[in-house]
Amino acid sequence: MFAWLTRSIGKALNRRRVARETGPKAFQDLSRELRELAEIATRVWPQEATFQDKIRSIRDEMDQLDELTAKPEFRLLPLKKRLELRESLLHSKTQLMDTVSTAPPPTMRPQ
Structure with missing residues (x-):
């Protein structure tokens, strides 16, 4: 009984x-968070012009995601799709954080 x-x-x-x-x-x-990281990355x-284009693309996609989540139809998406989207966003966040952390220092002088 207790196990059940x-x-x-x-x-x-x-x-x-x-x-x-997944809400x-x-x-x-x-x-x-991704938008803030993109701002830091810029x-x-x-x-880097190509990198700036990628950042602009990320911002546009995050705007689209905000519009999508604001609609009631978002809750009708299957759970599997929402979980995949979440994993993709977390992966993008990790990649963006790695990119920011590998940026060259602004000056050659040690701080």
């Missing part, structure tokens, strides 16, 4: 966690 109750509570908690991670608010937060790599 424990499993049921565990399943319910897992469903709530997944719903929280519109979570995607809006992720897009905001400051550390200002001379």
